[in-house]
Amino acid sequence: MKILAIRIKNLASLEGITEIDFTQEPLCSAGIFSITGPTGAGKSTILDALCLALYAKTPRYKQAESGVDIYDVQGASISQNDVRGILRDGTAEGFAEVDFVGVDNQPYRATWIVRRARNRADGNLQAFDVVLKNISTNSPVPGRKTELLTEIERLVGLSFEQFTRSVLLAQGDFTAFLKAGKDEKSALLEKLTGTHIYSEISRRIYENHREQAQQLRDLNTQREGIQTMTSEELTSLQEQKNTVEKAIKAQEKLLIELSKEISWHEQLNILQSRLDAAKLDSEQTFAVKQEAIPREQQLQQIVSVQSVRPVVAQLSTVQGQINAKKVSLEQIRVQLDALQQKKDALDITLQQAEDNLTARIEEEEAALPLLNEAKTLDVQLAEKERQISQAQTEFNTASQKLQQQQQQLTQKQLDADHLESKVKELQQWNESNTARQPIAEQYSLIISKLNDAGILLNTQQSRLSLVLAAEEEIKAKEQDRQRLSNEYTTLQTSLQQDRQEYESQKKEFSVIPIASLDQEKSTLDEIIEDIIAAEAHWKILSSAIIEQATITEQLEENRKQLKADLEQLGNTKALLETNVTQRNTSLSMLEKARLAAAENVESLRTKLVADEPCPVCGSTSHPYAGHNTQLDHVLKELEISHQKIETAYTDSLTTHSRLTQVCDQLNKAIANQEKDLSLKEKSVKQLEEIWGRFKINALASSIAFDERATWLHQKLQQEKDQQRELRDTILSYNNKKEQLEKQKGMLDESDKQLTYIANALKDTERTLKSLEEQRDNHKLEREKAQTGLENIQQHLAVYFTSEQWFQHWKNDPDKFVLQIQEFAAQWKHNIQQLEEGLRQQDLLAATLKGIQEQLVHLSEETSQKEQTLLKIREQWNDLSGKRKAIFNGAPISVIEKAFKDEITKARQVLDQQKSEKEILLASLTRTTTQYEETGKELSVHSEQETSFKEQIQDWLNSYNQQHSTSLSKIELDRLLSFTPDWIEKERLALRAIDDAVTQAKSVLAEREQNLDKHRQERMSERTAEELITLHTEAKLHQEQNNQTSNEITFRLREDATNKQRIGTLLQSIETQSLVVDNWSKLNEVIGSADGKKFRQIAQEYTLDVLLSYANVHLAILSKRYVLQRIPNSLGLQVLDQDMGDEIRTVYSLSGGESFLVSLALALGLASLSSSRMKVESLFIDEGFGSLDPATLNIAMDALERLHNQGRKVGVISHVQEMTERIPVQIRVSKQQNGKSKVHVEEM
16 A cells, blocks of 8 residues: 555645645655654644545544543534544635555545535535545446445555544654553553454453353242142042133123113114104204295295296286387488488599599590600600710720720839839849858858857756855865864763762752652542542532422322312212113103103194094103193293202202213322432432442531532642642652653753764765766866867858857857758748849730830720710710600600509599498398388287286286285296296205105104003113113122133243243253353353453554564664563563673663664554555654754664665654654645645655
8 A cells, every 4th residue: 555645625724735746756755754843833644644534544643531521613513522523613625635556556535525505615514535546547436435435445455444544643652651550551552453342352251251150040940949739639630620610601691681681772862862853853854844845835836927928928928029020110210311311422523533533534645746746855865875875985995994994004114113223232242242142052051061060059057057166165175174174072071060960969869759759649639639629529428318308298299189089089989870870761751751741742732532543652641641731830830840950950960971081180299209209219329339339428418418518629729729739749849840841852862962963063074975976077177068169169160251250159159050041041032032023024014015005006996985975975965855845744554654654543433422322222121021021020019918918917917816825926926036946946845854854754653653562571670870880790700710721821821831940940050050151161262241351362463563573673773782571460671682682671761772672662663564465655653852962873773774775764753863763754834814825846
């Protein structure tokens, strides 16, 4: 796996697009490079972008605590471990992009993109996107986000944890690992090597062993708890079962009989309700029948007048026709008057048209002589116009030819003069440049030589400038060498004095017992933390205890209230049942009394005959046949009594409903309070258990409940005062220690500076020698170029007349060559132009002679054409004057047409007037006839109207006499206004009412008969309530017997199952014992509840492998030490080979030695993580600051060897000497407004 490029846009402090391309110089050929910049500039952001593009997460954000939100934009927040928070504030989108070579040796581009809503800087963060592209095929890899991340991990060949251990190396983890305690070292090793899986395996084995052992214990418990019955117990149970089954059958028979009798009572209620409904329906249909009597009478009258409907209809039709004829007759009369007036006016207009036609004909006859004379003159004028046109055309053609010939002659003379001038100029230029003719003819050779000379001249000049620059640099380096030598001597003397002073102060400082002070402060810190947590927890616990007491008090009050309400509800329920019985009895008596007193029933009773059946019920006994005057009084008394009972029933029902609702609410409240109390008791118990864990609990338990919070606060203040005094003492020690460390740092800095000066002195001497060699080489090359220039000058001197030509060329070679090229091109062009000019002169002379001869002939011909044209025009003028005197020169066709148009127009007007008169006379005749016929029809209709009126009146007289009524014509019209359709619908509606009455009577009789029949089928005199009570008791006995039978059956079945299980349980116990034995052996070796046992074994093995890799790198960094694991632990020790293989603790290593060991461990982990694949990119974070110059050189050599192994190494460091030793740097520099700029440079 190899990183090719990193691109960043708007992440953290890096605004805009930042690109780091490892395939371009200087990074391409650099084996090691550094990433430098001040703190907070954004160096680590580059590594964050690398992880984001490949895995969509970073090591820094992964360490953040989840569940804690931070502000993002207005109205929104994000989790502090959300990697999208890396997007720079004030930007709407950003990305991290990495080009890399995958495990399949194909180049890929992975991009992680984050943006805000609506592409605005104040929008909410959207879900990030991931894009993967194959660079060689330029095609994207399809898939969802999770699928693409999985594919990227496959192509990289490393998981995120492996990547951060083999490509990104953080020195801090390994420095902490070297000197950590036992448990802390185990946790760090698990983090560095990813051995957490072994802890999980160890815990799983422990859990499985415990589960299997518990199953074995459960089997043994089951074997001990299985019981069986004796034969006597079995016989007794079987007899009980038979007795109970017989009782069950008897109860089933009794339940069937009771159910039938209860069903009889239910059917009785149904039949009674149906009878009541039928009576109500019969009464309603009878009332509808009574209401429909007026409708029947009206229908009969309407039907009786239908015989006269045709005569009334005919009278109405005739009257309409009479009215229409009268209107039509008046319209025709008005029309006749209008036609007569129009005829009189048309006679006058017709006479005027005849007079106008006669006048137009006479005018035409008088103008005939002048028309003939004008025609003759028009023919003569047309002939002259033709002759003029022909003569004008011939004259114009001749003039045009003459003018064209003159223009041609003038142009040719100008061309001849211009050509002669041009030829003279060319001849003069050639004569003046005859000496330079060889340059034009040999310009290709000359330019080729001059190009070679230009190359030699450039070489000479560049070598001269290089020689001068080298001499100046040599002079500066000699000064630097002298300066560095003096600085080295001065610094070395000062360093020796400062080191002696530091050792003296260090000896005095070491006697302070800081370890005991730190231990005392640590103990005190734990006590304070315990009191703070206990104080906060006590507030929660005391509040919970108070809430528990409050809930208990409320619960007791609600229980007392519920008990009182239930007693009142029982009394109310008994009263309600009594009121229900009284209400039903009263209502039944009232309904019977109302039925006896009904009016329609009274009318039917009057028609009853003794010993004859009633048409309603069929009874021959009629006790109510006579009217009882006391019945009405009894009915009134019953209604008053029923109203009182109804009121009492309503009051008791309202009270019962209210109490029921109150009791339900109290039950729900009590249930909720009991639930809350149970939860609160559990909570208090848990809080008390936690309270018992606090160390301060032993002291606080003797303090009163109400005073405990105050006591805890006072105790906390006392411990804090003691802590403050101890902290001030330690702070004073740390200040002194810090001053001593600063002095040590200054000594180390001086050591580094001394080493730096020594290295710089060596580098300066090497550079000085190299510059002298370069200067000599430049001088030799300059002399060679000078010799070549002299040879070219001698070869080209024959072509130039000026002795200064070579110097002119040196001053501006390009201009000199351009002038030669321009002269050669001009010479060739002028020669060609001169030859062409001489040829053109000969041709122009011959052309001018021919044009002059044609010009004389054309002039004579044009003069003759002009005289002929003038003569014909004089003749046309004489004829034109005569023609204008006739009709003012107007065309004859126009004059003749005008006369004919006037006559035609007058004749058309006359014909139109005649036609209109004929039409008018026909219309007048037709209208007169129509008027007479309409009058006759009106007389006929009037006679018919009189006849129909007489017939209707005769019918009315007959009808009134027959029906003894006084029906008028108006009333007759109203009755006839009802249509036959309405009559038919009304007849059907009345018939439906009759049918409904008949059907209601039939249904009532049927239901009374059914009720009587059902009453005769009664099984006993027991009431429905008694039957329901008996049925409930019988069902309860039945359920009890069934339960007893089921219990006996279960005991018998359980006894049989237990006897069968005893046989198979022993086999299961034996099998489970083998399983537990296997898990027990495995648990003894690697199982533990916390996973520590197997993790220890795996980590010891992993640590051994890691140390084997690390020692390979440590041998390169420092041959003195070999890392070893302390036997039976995760502790580390070093083998000091310079001290006879002495075993030393890692705590005895100096700061620089600790770094080298940490670096070896980091490189070892990288080798371990990438043992299955080749990792060609490596990034190492901080850790070089503790090295002395010599050790730093060793570390640099080790990093160079990593490059030789095929890895490109990037180092993030603030160490000035180290970054100066690395020529290629990725520099991150701070800008304004929190921005940073990244640029790659080579020192």
